Amino acid sequence: MTDEVKKAPGPNRRTVLEVGFSGAVVAAAGLPLAAAGPAAAAGPPVSGHLPATRSWHRYVQGPSGRTVRPMRIVRSDGDVTRPEALLTPGGRVTVLRRAQPPAAPRWPEGTTVEASSTHAGNNGNDGRPRTYEAGNAVDGDLSTFWNDDTERDFPDSLTLTTPEEQELSGLTVVSSTDGVPTDFTVAVWTDSAWRTVATVTGNTAVQRAVRFDAPVSTARVRVTVTAAQDLGRGVFTRINEVWPQAVDPVVAPSVTIDFGKVVVGYPKVDFAWASDNHPGVRLAFSETLQYLTDRSDFTRADQAGGAGQGTDQYAVPADGASWTDRKGYGSDGDKVYADGLHGFRYLKITLDALPSDAPAVQPWGTVAVDAVSLDFTAYVGTPDSYRGWFLCSDEELNRYWYGASYTNELVVDTFRKDDVDPRNAFSASLDGKLVLHDGPKRDRDPYVGDLAVSARTLYLTHDEVAEAARNVLADLAEHQRDDGWIPPASINNYTLPLFDYPLWWVTCSWDHLLYTGDRDHAGRYYPQLVKVLDTWYPSVTDDAGLLSKGLNGTAGYGDYAFLGRTGRVTYYNANYVQALGDAARIAVHLGRAGDAQRWQERARKVAQAINTHLWDESVGAYLDSATGSVRHAQDGNAIAITSGVADSERAAAALAHLDRTTKRRYGNAFMDNDTLFGGASQRVYAFTSYPELVARFETGLADSAIDQIKRTYGWMDSHDPGITQWERIGPDGSLYEDAYTSMAHGWSTGVLPTLTHQLLGAKPTSPGYATWDVRPHPGSVNWAQGELPTPQGPLGVEWTRKDTTFTLTVRAPRGTLGSVALPTDGHRVTVHSGGRTLWKNGSATTPRVRPEPGYVTVSGLGPGTHRFTLVRES
Structure with missing residues (x-):
């Protein structure tokens, strides 16, 4: 962590980022969250002003300083x-x-070993060749081993032959910790045939003593492995030694x-x-x-x-x-x-x-x-360091918000050569700079897709270190390929071929401008923006105007999950519409009206083509891909809604289909069937759940959004390691890649911006919060309050719902202009503010007050405190 990170930030560095998959439906990139649950947290706010309460402090998870000590002994x-x-x-x-x-027992001189398969050798970190032949199992060197080459294709056998018969009462199999044979048999050659003398199942021991029922005389022994332990790095056997005695390990x-x-x-x-x-x-x-x-x-x-x-x-x-x-x-x-x-x-x-x-x-x-x-080493988030905060009447939602913040704090760290992914991820251009890694464990490399969520979470909590996002965006732009493609990360020397991540770079660039107001950054990298949208993506566009993976040599390109999707994919194209809209917003604020108009028109045509070629009328949802088996994905359907591709009827139908087909007790799966790969319909990504939550809130389904949040984030919160939010969730709520799974991942923190921007309801609508909007989506939550950091100071919001009354207080910083929308829930209402009646009997009584579906909106609100009371008419 650099010294700059530790300094108390000055007010001129206030910045905010809101998480949301921006588009026509979510005007300023906002994610919806519904609050739920009857449990009251910390008591309701004081009516009439934002309370001075610090009760949210108790949810903060960060350490008090850089020296962290363990809390308990698990076992010895x-x-x-x-x-x-x-x-x-x-x-x-x-x-x-x-x-x-004592010294390990040895086989007699001249013992030979054969294996049914052997993994090819390679070089170790020191450059020296390593071999995995069968003879390593009897060479007396515990650092060498036989490695099979079957992966999951068992059985595999290791056959030992001695110069003459030996009397054996048992033997010992010593393996590497990442190649333990869990199920195996031991057979001996007697009377011209193999006879099984021991069967082992469920083994987890590195040193496993195997005793025979009775001693045997033999010159040949065969160990046959039928299953091995899977630690997320593949399934294989690594037997370091086989000893001619049963030797129990000393603990x-x-x-x-x-x-x-x-x-x-x-x-x-x-x-x-x-x-x-x-x-x-x-x-x-x-x-x-x-x-x-x-x-x-x-x-x-x-x-x-x-x-x-x-x-x-x-x-x-x-x-x-x-x-x-x-x-x-x-x-x-x-x-x-x-x-x-x-x-x-x-x-x-x-x-x-x-x-x-x-x-x-x-x-x-x-x-x-x-x-x-x-x-x-990561950002130390203490109550005093929070520039934005959130609190509501639901205890669970409060935990998830601060769990997301802590998860994100873990990935705000300095880019250091020894600590990043060793697969050629080190970059001198990032060395020593503050960045947003993808996770604290792995890969510890800044990916722009992860940034689409984690940067927004950062801007809402600790905006004084917004450079962590800016550094990554700038670095990737500076490594743009000549044909316009922008790399997703520094890994593989900036060459990892992903199809969708240049689109996320565009959206993240709009986010940075929107929440920080940094026009200098936007202007400096505007040429890269033009090149990626007007050169590279047109090179992978088909005659229908849709992106088609496979064109221009992109068949082998991956995406955020390295999915084997080809051709016209709804997710890529809805993401394209979103990026074009975000680019147009940047262009408008930089005075490039012609570019904005061109991109808006292209977005309109792509959206029309999506609805023509990718809508599946038979189920009421967008196809995952026009190529191959029929399936419908969370990512494409959700972003089609949040980017404005889907009209209200299609949005409602698509969300209903996802409800019918992807709802799991640990969240909503990202595919509705398993035609893409086995278990796809059981895998949950918080990354792609994020836009679905946005879509549900923005289409009036707050309670279903809250339910989805509680299933997804409640599952992660209540399972080991607790608090932090996982990279993905596998079938039955498991770790989707076993030990390899990252259990704290910045791209999974979308619940935080969702709760702030959709439940609380506050978000920016133009760069640097020059304009803002407060539009609560209460669902079943009784009250909520919080602050959002802006370059001008905090934007404070508090609302309470009780019986037929809804009260809303907004404290707006200097130099800003905004609007509020008070939820009517379809009822006739009266709205008061400052002793005046603003709305009554279905009509406005003062200018700048107007009806919208489900809301009464008041616009033109400048700096200062604004209080409103909505009363539902009987």
């Missing part, structure tokens, strides 16, 4: 004394002890600690002392207990051939040390590797060492630990 195993001492530095110490193990002493929520930064361990044999510790990290094993759920080294084999290593000196986990090897050249920064909730510290790290470190001895902490 093996010989561990006083594990709880890790929680209280400076007092008693936690001691881990492990005896020196390695370990302590598992819980930081209470996902955190990010550099772990630090204070060692008091150790035995003089260089004992090692291995650190494993995980966002969930489910995937905390003897290795981390994910390390960046996993993306590039993990030198640490899934854990971070340290050799403890005899006189102790204060060790901060930084990326790289220890003092012994290419041994004792640590991966550095981690995003995690749980940390497991084990007295152990990799066999390949000997003699620099040993897996036995004694280690005394004084304390464990974390150097928190």
